[in-house]
Amino acid sequence: MALLSAVFLAMGAVFGSVDIITVAFAEEHGSKGAAGLLLASIACGSAVSGLWYGSRHWKISMRARFVRGLSLFAAGLTPVLLMRDVRVMALALFIAGLSISPTIITGFSLVERMVPAAQLNEGMAWITTSINLGVAVGSWAGGRLTDAFGASNAYGFSYACALLAAVVGLGGSALVRVRHQHTN
Numbered sequence: 773m774a775l776l777s778a779v780f781l782a783m784g785a786v787f788g789s790v791d792i793i794t795v796a797f798a799e800e801h802g803s804k805g806a807a808g809l810l811l812a813s814i815a816c817g818s819a820v821s822g823l824w825y826g827s828r829h830w831k832i833s834m835r836a837r838f839v840r841g842l843s844l845f846a847a848g849l850t851p852v853l854l855m856r857d858v859r860v861m862a863l864a865l866f867i868a869g870l871s872i873s874p875t876i877i878t879g880f881s882l883v884e885r886m887v888p889a890a891q892l893n894e895g896m897a898w899i900t901t902s903i904n905l906g907v908a909v910g911s912w913a914g915g916r917l918t919d920a921f922g923a924s925n926a927y928g929f930s931y932a933c934a935l936l937a938a939v940v941g942l943g944g945s946a947l948v949r950v951r952h953q954h955t956n
Contacts, residue, residue, distance in 0.1 A: 773886065773895060775944040776879055777902040779842065782937035783875070784906020786849070789914030789930045790814065794865070797923035803858045813862040817869025825874040834882050841875030842941040846934040852927050906933075 791811065798807035830837060848871050851864040880899060887895035910933065917926035 773883070773898055775940065776883060776886075777898050779937045779941045780879060780899050780902040781906040781909075782933045782940065783845070784903040784908075785910035785913070785933040786845075786906075786930050786937070787903070788907035788910025788912075789917075789926070789933065790852075790865075790868075790910075792911050792914035793918050793923050793926045793930065794861075796918045796926070797861065798858060800923050801856075801858045806858050806862075810858065810862055810865055813865040814869035814872075817866040818872035819869075821870045822873025822877065825877060834878055834885070838875065838878045838882060839942050841871050841878055842938040844871035845875055846931070846938040849927075849931045849934045853924075853931055856924065 794810045794814075795807040798804055798810055848868040852861070852868055855861040855864050880896065883895045883899055884892065910930070913929055914926055917929050
């Protein structure tokens with residue numbers, strides 16, 4: 773649980789920082805009104821992939837799906853670091869969003885299979901608390917870094933947090949033990 777909590781803390785920091793930085797990015801590029809569209813882009817990427825992910829019958833383990841999702845999470849944020857145009861940023865954020873729902877779904881499914889049934893609420897609480905704490909830290913850091921270095925540069929923090937989530941998840945994946953392995 774500690775491993776998954778750490779991963780979700782870092783993921784939450786990405787979510788919080790990207791929200792703050794993206795609004796500033798739109799404003800810095802003279803398109804303050806496009807902030808909602810940019811945020812909707814990442815959300816749409818997550819929604820599309822969540823629907824696709826949920827409609828499939830998986831043959832690989834949840835642990836493997838989780839590690840792949842985290843790797844794609846970090847890789848998906850890479851183009852965001854390079855964007856200097858609001859229209860192209862909308863596409864980059866859509867791509868970045870594609871790994872979010874599958875990774876979160878798999879992470880919560882791992883918790884469901886890792887903890888005893890009598891402690892499921894506690895296990896889920898650890899994960900949601902980690903995400904929420906990460907969002908708070910990410911929002912704070914994203915705002916501070918945007919003020920200090922500009923929005924385009926502040927995305928480096930979001931990317932570093934995504935890399936941290938992937939490294940922790942990949943490095944600790946052997947520690948993830950499930951009570952019963954389902955491939956749904």
